[in-house]
Amino acid sequence: MPPSRRQILRRRRVAVFGALAVVVGTVFYLPMTLLAPLGPVEAAVTPVAVTAQPAAALEWPTLGTSAVGAIGFASTLGTGGAAEAAPIASITKVITALVVLEAKPLAVGDAGPNIEFTAKDVAIRDAYRAVNGATEPVTAGMVLSQRQVMDIMLMESANNYAESLATWAYGSMADFVPAANAWLAKNGLNSTTISEPTGMSPQNVSTASDLVALGKLALAHPVVAEIVGTAKEAVPVLGEIENSNSLLGIDGIRGIKTGTLDEAGACLLFASDFVIGGKTVTIVGAVLGGVNHRALNETVRVLLADVEESFHEVALTTAGESFGTYTTPWGDTAALVAAKDSAVVVWADTPIATETRVDAVGVAKKGTDVGEVTFTVAGETITVPLELAATIDDPGPWWRLTNPAALF
Known part of the structure; x- marks a missing residue:
């Protein structure tokens, strides 16, 4: 039997709506699938x-106290020996230099104001010579620049020049000493105390860790860093002066200060540069209480070699x-x-x-x-x-x- 008219119309509707559904689906599906993120x-x-990396294996001095650090690294990399504060001898003069520069600033290349020496300064020298303290000549009426006086104090370790400089900068020892101890406290050197500017007093004490921090401060000051790294210099009246640090220039050592006192033994605050992986590392170390400077210098060289081997480029x-x-x-x-x-x-x-x-x-x-x-x-x-x-x-x-x- 042929389909009725109603069936034919129904079939046509299904076909039309089906086609429309396909068209509508295609219109939406294709863009959504092809363009969707x-x-x-x-x-x-x-x-x-x-x-x-391997741990450090450092050969510490068998006497006294010691510490090493490095600029840009932790406050100290290691310590050896006694932990308590000990006499620091002429390392005191580094403190004196920094405290004087706070009151009388200098830049590299500047001579600073002139200092005229008097009969009082001659008497100061005589007093130190009487107790076998290291001194350099001075005469009444002699005139040197502030920089020259600082050079003599730090390079030759002249006690009389340290006291004359401190007195010139602060007016008197009574004013210099509290200013120096206030400077120490301000810079976090809480285990360090001084009673005079030269180091002749065993009451000038510090720990090796504090001295490492002091050494970093010294190297951070361009004038002090330049002076302690100078081997020889010509000074008016005195002629050529030499740095008392016999290690200067050996194993990259560029300072900082020697010290010797019966109560302190042989002392050294030192800095040395070496290159690791193209980066310059500056070691700062301190050793107090050595038997003599010859033995102390050998100990420091061994210690520096161990420190260098303990740095690694990773x-x-x-x-x-x-x-x-x-x-x-x-x-x-x-x-x-x-x-x-x-x-x-x-x-x-x-x-x-x-x-x-x-x-x-x-x-x-x-x-x-x-x-x-x-x-x-x-x-x-x-x-x-x-x-x-x-x-x-x-x-x-x-x-x-x-x-x-x-x-x-």
Whole structure:
């Protein structure tokens, strides 16, 4: 039996609405699948491990007290011997120089004001000579610049010049001493006390750790750093003066101050430069209570060699080194790699902490910044950008059309 008119009309409606549904679906589905943004992809991050370095093995002096530090590193890297404060002898003169420069500032290359010596200064010299203190000649009416007086005090360790300089800068010993102890407190040298400016008094005491901090302050002042690193100099009236530090120029040593006193023994506040991985490291150390300066110098050289061996350059990243991988649902892969080489100089077995931050990405070009890896060592942070090692391409129309669940 042929279909009725009603059946034919019904079939036509179904066909029309079906076609309309296909058209409407196509109109919406195709743009949504072909143009829809791709969801971000998380990276599989590779754990970062930095090779541990060996601990320091330092040969400390068997007598007295000692400590070493380095500019830009922790306050001290290590200590040996007694911990209590001990007499510091002529290392006191470094304090005197810094305290005088606070009252009478000088810049490198400046001579400063003239200082005229009097009969009182002659008497000061006579008093120190009477107790076998180191002195340099002085006459009434002699005139030297502030810088020249400081040179004689620090290089030749002349006690009479230290007292004359302090008196000139502060008016009297009664005014200099409290000013000096206030300066020590202000700079955090809480285990250091002085009662006069030369070091002849055993009441001038400090710890080796405090002296390391003092040495860093001395090197931070351009004038003091220049003086203590000078081997010889011509001075009016006196002629050529020489630095009392016989280690100057040996093993990179560039100062700072010797000291000798019955109650203190042989003492040395020293600084030495050496290069690790292209970076100059300045060691500052102090040794108190040596038997004599010959033995003390040998001890310091051994200690410096041990300290140098305990510094290491540690490679952190190499440009192109992989720190993880992105893998997309459509099969693209791209490593996230270090954008540059990086390294750090560390002391002995100082730990290095790491933290990696990585962004989720979609379609992206090779070289796109995708995060960073941060290394922290002794309070210093080194951050290296991470970038894509390859382009992550769009998957194309066919994948989009056949994987709608991945898009919505």
